[in-house]
Amino acid sequence: TQLLEQSPQFLSIQEGENLTVYCNSSSVFSSLQWYRQEPGEGPVLLVTVVTGGEVKKLKRLTFQFGDARKDSSLHITAAQTGDTGLYLCAGNAGGTSYGKLTFGQGTILTVHP
């Protein structure tokens, strides 16, 4: 069974601060997705990373996939109150996993004005 350890579980910061969320595993993933979810809504896909060492940027968000494709990070620069939400990483093992995703425990981010 593949596991994704996501940390921290809770993050409370002031507007303008930077933050990083981590996802780590002992297993290799063929791809890894990051989602953001607001209360009462479904998760929204932010990015997919597939290549070891890959870095993708989405405005103030920077996503990195580890060289060995076992870990990933999400870095937010100059956080805004609109960034508040639940952030989820999810990995796919590829092969016969038929698209099943292994989810991390989630990070609840609260950005205070």
Next chain:
Amino acid sequence: GAVVSQHPSRVICKSGTSVKIECRSLDFQATTMFWYRQFPKKSLMLMATSNEGSKATYEQGVEKDKFLINHASLTLSTLTVTSAHPEDSSFYICSASYDLPSSYEQYFGPGTRLTVT
């Protein structure tokens, strides 16, 4: 693109009754659909995986006779919670995916809040 809808968004039912939740991919054909359950401020818990025209594959600990899944077409899957009890109250989310080279992205519906009284 890649829009998934769910209906209803909220439902309240009495204990012992059954509730059906629909999941539709609106602008693409989904090779696979997934059903999740989510508790407050927690991550998603996969319940089952379904492919069009075949039986769903349930995760360990999920009662297949209680949570009936029907995947009638490449754009529609339904989850029926049979003989619902208060402990079945939860946020149920579906997702749909289509194969992409080297990745399996899932697109999520907006969720259904089930309350069993």
